[in-house]
Amino acid sequence: MIRTALTARWIVGHAEGSHQLYKNGTVVVQGSEVLFVGHHFDGEVQQTIDFGNAMIGPGFIDLDALADLDTTVLGYDNYPPELKGRVWPQSYMDAGPREMYTPEELAFQKRYAFTRLIRNGITTALPIASLFYRAWGETVAEFNAAAEAAADLGLRVYLGPAYRSGNLVVGQNRKIAPYYDEPRGFAGLDDAAAFIDRHENTHSGLIRTMLAPDRIETSTPELLRRSGAVARDRDVPIRLHCCQSQVEYDLVVQQHGKSPLELLRDVDFFTSKTILPHGLFLSGINGITFDAPDTEILTESGASVAHCPLVMARSGKVMRSFQRFRKLGINIGMGTDTHPADMIQNMAVGMMTARIADDAPSSVRAADYYDAATIGGADALNRPDLGRLAAGSAADLNVIRLDNPALGQVIDPIQTILLNGAGRDVSDVMIAGQFVMRNCVIPDVDARDYQARAQMQFDRMVAQYPDRTLFHPPVDEIFPASYPVK
Numbered sequence: 001m002i003r004t005a006l007t008a009r010w011i012v013g014h015a016e017g018s019h020q021l022y023k024n025g026t027v028v029v030q031g032s033e034v035l036f037v038g039h040h041f042d043g044e045v046q047q048t049i050d051f052g053n054a055m056i057g058p059g060f061i062d063l064d065a066l067a068d069l070d071t072t073v074l075g076y077d078n079y080p081p082e083l084k085g086r087v088w089p090q091s092y093m094d095a096g097p098r099e100m101y102t103p104e105e106l107a108f109q110k111r112y113a114f115t116r117l118i119r120n121g122i123t124t125a126l127p128i129a130s131l132f133y134r135a136w137g138e139t140v141a142e143f144n145a146a147a148e149a150a151a152d153l154g155l156r157v158y159l160g161p162a163y164r165s166g167n168l169v170v171g172q173n174r175k176i177a178p179y180y181d182e183p184r185g186f187a188g189l190d191d192a193a194a195f196i197d198r199h200e201n202t203h204s205g206l207i208r209t210m211l212a213p214d215r216i217e218t219s220t221p222e223l224l225r226r227s228g229a230v231a232r233d234r235d236v237p238i239r240l241h242c243c244q245s246q247v248e249y250d251l252v253v254q255q256h257g258k259s260p261l262e263l264l265r266d267v268d269f270f271t272s273k274t275i276l277p278h279g280l281f282l283s284g285i286n287g288i289t290f291d292a293p294d295t296e297i298l299t300e301s302g303a304s305v306a307h308c309p310l311v312m313a314r315s316g317k318v319m320r321s322f323q324r325f326r327k328l329g330i331n332i333g334m335g336t337d338t339h340p341a342d343m344i345q346n347m348a349v350g351m352m353t354a355r356i357a358d359d360a361p362s363s364v365r366a367a368d369y370y371d372a373a374t375i376g377g378a379d380a381l382n383r384p385d386l387g388r389l390a391a392g393s394a395a396d397l398n399v400i401r402l403d404n405p406a407l408g409q410v411i412d413p414i415q416t417i418l419l420n421g422a423g424r425d426v427s428d429v430m431i432a433g434q435f436v437m438r439n440c441v442i443p444d445v446d447a448r449d450y451q452a453r454a455q456m457q458f459d460r461m462v463a464q465y466p467d468r469t470l471f472h473p474p475v476d477e478i479f480p481a482s483y484p485v486k
């Protein structure tokens with residue numbers, strides 16, 4: 001088997017239970033695995049690639065990786081959601097919701113999003129997309145296409161079509177209420193289970209599967225119970241948006257008389273690989289006054305929190321807190337969940353918001369966030385071969401340039417990258433021993449052409465908004481310009 005040595009000013013290796021920095025180090029890759037990390041490799045290698053003034057580290061693991069067009073841009077300046085088309089009006093629900101994208105568009109969106117993940121140094125992704133633009137759940141067809149796209153691009157993924165038994169609708173009185181169609185949720189779970197049976201551990205293990213019930217407030221208790229059972233039976237990760245918003249928390253309490261985490265505990269939802277984005281609203285945190293042992297349940301559940309600080313900070317929300325959860329022994333992995341799929345920016349915003357949340361600059365260190373984006377994600381998936389570079393681990397790595405003038409003065413590579421870096425500084429990405437990006441280029445991908453196609457789909461989708469927005473205002477009223485357009 002061919003051995004390749006990769007050298008750089010800095011290597012993030014893993015030994016004695018934590019990441020280690022090797023100055024002027026070497027990583028030797030053999031096949032799909034790392035053979036050696038350190039300073040002096042005595043064996044033979046067939047080729048050596050020197051990356052110079054750069055850092056080679058483990059690829060990022062994205063537990064909530066945006067897999068459609070970015071639509072958070074539509075919400076950035078536009079509130080409240082129920083008047084801005086982000087909650088379906090009752091009239092739209094009654095007319096029968098429709099798919100806003102064609103199957104070809106959906107297949108393209110997955111491929112496009114996967115290229116953005118790779119571009120940002122993400123090597124393992126658990127895709128997430130908004131169901132808001134869908135007739136109901138995600139389809140098996142689009143996930144078959146997603147598996148092909150990931151295998152083709154060489155991206156390591158955990159795939160599963162999202163399903164749900166409910167949805168939120170807004171009436172003429174502006175009140176938001178849930179709508180349920182439980183059989184539709186069960187059918188979605190059946191499809192998701194069949195998808196697992198077909199795709200799990202295919203393409204040399206690059207394609208893995210997961211269960212993705214959409215959100216706790218769009219799932220009936222029985223759907224949650226059955227989902228937990230299927231996840232345990234198939235031994236795949238299960239991800240559920242939960243503890244994400246006040247609206248969600250209140251809806252769960254109203255309907256079930258218990259908190260979201262109490263509901264999950266009582267329906268036996270938790271497995272050894274439960275992933276919960278976003279961990280913001282628990283009893284006693286972020287204004288929740290309902291009396292429930294949420295923190296204890298989360299700690300005992302063994303679930304991992306998918307921390308997505310960038311998308312949350314954009315809407316003024318903060319996790320309280322990174323340090324507190326870590327002290328409780330709760331595993332934290334990272335998710336980008338929005339465009340840009342920039343894990344470096346996510347870590348940087350995470351650092352800032354964590355320090356604000358604790359009102360203490362010493363509450364987190366750059367290494368805590370780097371751990372979360374690598375080892376935390378691997379632990380959530382129970383993958384000791386991912387998120388670190390050591391003999392026997394998967395050869396999933398990224399190269400981050402340190403010679404870009406925008407980086408300023410380098411103190412230590414991790415701190416410098418979180419202070420001054422961005423996803424754009426990632427130059428090369430290897431997954432399972434294969435380069436999937438070299439010198440910022442993904443083979444056979446015309447990034448400008450992808451961008452133009454994505455924008456065309458986006459414009460077509462935005463034009464459909466009035467029909468699906470309460471009181472049907474025109475597009476320029478739903479999304480007014482920053483200044484008058486002359």
Ligand SMILES: [Zn+2]
Binds near residue numbers: 064128308
């Ligand atoms: Zn999310």
